[in-house]
Amino acid sequence: RKEVEQDPGPFNVPEGATVAFNCTYSNSASQSFFWYRQDCRKEPKLLMSVYSSGNEDGRFTAQLNRASQYISLLIRDSKLSDSATYLCVVLGDGGSNYKLTFGKGTLLTVNP
Amino acid sequence: DTEVTQTPKHLVMGMTNKKSLKCEQHMGHRAMYWYKQKAKKPPELMFVYSYEKLSINESVPSRFSPECPNSSLLNLHLHALQPEDSALYLCASSQEMWDEQYFGPGTRLTVT
Numbered sequence: 001r002k003e004v005e006q007d008p009g010p011f012n013v014p015e016g017a018t019v020a021f022n023c024t025y026s027n028s029a030s031q032s033f034f035w036y037r038q039d040c041r042k043e044p045k046l047l048m049s050v051y052s053s054g055n056e057d058g059r060f061t062a063q064l065n066r067a068s069q070y071i072s073l074l075i076r077d078s079k080l081s082d083s084a085t086y087l088c089v090v091l092g093d094g095g096s097n098y099k100l101t102f103g104k105g106t107l108l109t110v111n112p
Numbered sequence: 113d114t115e116v117t118q119t120p121k122h123l124v125m126g127m128t129n130k131k132s133l134k135c136e137q138h139m140g141h142r143a144m145y146w147y148k149q150k151a152k153k154p155p156e157l158m159f160v161y162s163y164e165k166l167s168i169n170e171s172v173p174s175r176f177s178p179e180c181p182n183s184s185l186l187n188l189h190l191h192a193l194q195p196e197d198s199a200l201y202l203c204a205s206s207q208e209m210w211d212e213q214y215f216g217p218g219t220r221l222t223v224t
Contacts, residue, residue, distance in 0.1 A: 034212055043202055043215040044155065087154060091210065098209035099168065102154035 003027065006088045006103035014111050017078050021106050023071040023088030031092035033064050035073045037084040044087055078110045116216035118203050124222045127193060133219045135186040135203030143209045144186040146178060147202040155202055161186060162209050193223045
């Protein structure tokens with residue numbers, strides 16, 4: 001089983017659509033969870049940290065289910081500027097290994 | 113301000129050249145990282161420095177040599193690279209190793 005597995009995509013949606021990304025991770029001892037977005041030929045940018053209680057930032061909602069080892073990202077009312085690759089990222093293995101493990105990313109294209 | 117800067121933006125070097133990549137952050141972060149990213153792949157961790165000491169070396173070939181002169185600066189010295197080393201080299205920093213990481217814009221390296 002891959003350490004961090006994401007929907008392979010790509011996703012093509014019209015402006016205003018709601019889109020959901022799913023991610024699972026294999027190490028139950030992982031400590032922290034994030035969503036990053038990466039535009040073509042640019043660096044990854046932190047979008048949100050993800051907590052078990054769920055967190056929301058404007059149109060973006062992230063959720064963590066530790067029991068199912070599942071992370072989600074919901075984008076409401078999608079904009080053209082949301083077009084990017086979305087990376088599910090997991091930190092740590094429960095010990096002193098604080099490495100980030102990246103999913104392969106899911107490409108989102110929002111169309112006019 | 114969550115800014116990590118990197119120089120140069122682009123670098124073309126021959127296989128016999130010696131060059132250095134530079135990374136700087138003024139956020140007081142104590143952990144700094146080097147990643148390598150090939151096209152359409154997620155970033156791969158190369159090195160981690162914590163409190164100016166090398167904490168993780170992901171079995172990177174010795175032709176890549178990291179250096180952390182002080183808490184704000186991170187260098188990557190390159191020597192005798194191969195064409196397959198051509199990639200985007202990303203620097204990142206975080207407050208501590210278990211915190212979210214912020215990436216610089218990267219150096220796009222081409223080895224001829």
